[in-house]
Amino acid sequence: MTDRFATLTFTRQVAAPLATLWQAWTAPAARAVWAAPAPTVTVVFLEADTRVGGREVSLCKLEGQPDIRCDCGWLDLVPPQRCVNYEVISCEGVTQSAALVTADFVPAGEGSQLVVTVQLSSLAADMQAGYRQGFGAGLDTLAQVADRTMVLQRRIMAPRQVVWGAWMNPETLPRWWGPDGFSCRTKRIDLRAGGEWVFDMIAPDGTVFPNHHRYGEVRAEDRISYALHWGENGPKHADAWALFEEADGATTVTLGMIFSSAAEFQEAKGFGAIELGMQTLGKLARFVGAA
CATH class of the missing domain: 3.30.530.20 (START domain)
Incomplete structure (x- = not known):
């Protein structure tokens, strides 16, 4: 597979202050609001512990499709500047991908800039395209959510x-x-x-x-x-x-x-x-x- 490994970068300008964006990104209750990659998808959090060494486990549910499971582990949290986590995506017990996700939060005028870097290792086809679509849509929603937080x-x-x-x-x-x-x-x-x-x-x-x-x-x-x-x-x-x-x-x-x-x-x-x-x-x- 020629695209097994990829580095993806997402940048969003957010009208909210840095501290507000940090809370929208890290607080489990807030993540539950914006995490779905599409309006037809429901995200259910089974576990959420946002601290270094903590885990987050969620299921993406789409009617008629098997659940997609995301196991996330928090590796570094430097509020409100930077956080690093790993995540493993699986479906019906089969691992689809693993990634290292780094989020950098930068002041930008009265708002903020969020830069997310995903170092992706795909074990299934189309995971790079799925990450581009899913992360992109989720971050678009995050920007809207942070602006009313x-x-x-x-x-x-x-x-x-x-x-x-x-x-x-x-x-x-x-x-x-x-x-x-x-x-x-x-x-x-x-x-x-x-x-x-x-x-x-x-x-x-x-x-x-x-x-x-x-x-x-x-x-x-x-x-x-x-x-x-x-x-x-x-x-x-x-x-x-x-x-x-x-x-x-x-x-x-x-x-x-x-x-x-x-x-x-x-x-x-x-x-x-x-x-x-x-x-x-x-x-x-x-x-x-x-x-």
Whole structure:
């Protein structure tokens, strides 16, 4: 096979800041949104551990076709500049290809540039063409997703166990959640994978904002993912995640949200979602006695 080995390079200009693009690339909840190579393909993540030595296992599902399995291993992560991973593609237990994937993140004006280099070894025909199509489409989607992604981050001077406990406790979460002056009125709360929180956020002037959070992954003291809906069983307006990273006795909380459309993202920015979200993380810090 003359094209068994190949080096493929993909470059994308992304309007989002570097830190936001990094989160869109690495956070498992975000990768699940943009990873599909085509609208007809569904990607299911069986395992996701984004740290050096961690693994990610996913299945690409297309109706009428056997599943394509991707086994990924993270070799290097230097946020928000560079990451390296290997991936092995297989179908029905037969390896199709192996690749080393290097992603470099470079500031570009108010946005970012992403350069992805794939060193590919093909064991089946047409893998080079498949990579060009699949990676190209996925990165196009990533650029769109990053442009409607909001990332908030706060370092809280408390151990991760304490911060996680304040977030994932049905008794305490409603006591601090929301911007300054807001309160929560809970209808149902079940903080586990597959669970939900149905509640009203009540503004200082008494305005009621119905909310419904549906929880996906819950990985103890590490991360959670959830979908945000406008009221109980209402339309989804964002996919969200929270990451908890501890260093030197403090916990960095990263809250990410991918809005369902660019219009919703701009509307949220317009009414001050970034400032209000940072107020929410500030209330969490005060609740655990770290502010």
